[in-house]
Amino acid sequence: MNIQLKKRYGDWIAEQISAGRYATEIEAIEDAIAAKIEREEVELLRAKVERSEREHAEGRYVIADEAFFERKKQMIRDRFMKGSQ
Numbered sequence: 640m641n642i643q644l645k646k647r648y649g650d651w652i653a654e655q656i657s658a659g660r661y662a663t664e665i666e667a668i669e670d671a672i673a674a675k676i677e678r679e680e681v682e683l684l685r686a687k688v689e690r691s692e693r694e695h696a697e698g699r700y701v702i703a704d705e706a707f708f709e710r711k712k713q714m715i716r717d718r719f720m721k722g723s724q
Contacts, residue, residue: 644652652667661667694700701707 652661652664655661655667656664661670691700
């Protein structure tokens with residue numbers, strides 16, 4: 640794959656290699672891409688946490704305790720028994 644980079648990005652890569660941070664251009668590029676992906680994943684997770692906190696503050700949540708799961712299990716049993724009759 641051949642990729643044309645803007646001069647500033649090519650210069651940055653060359654500086655990183657000259658400084659000994661990376662052995663090759665591809666190593667520097669892959670690391671930069673991995674960092675970008677990680678930042679996006681962190682932003683997505685942060686948004687999910689913020690949404691959860693907002694929903695909790697608004698009282699729109701369910702506590703998933705043992706009783707919650709027992710009710711769900713019973714609901715499944717009831718539906719299964721109704722469907723098999």
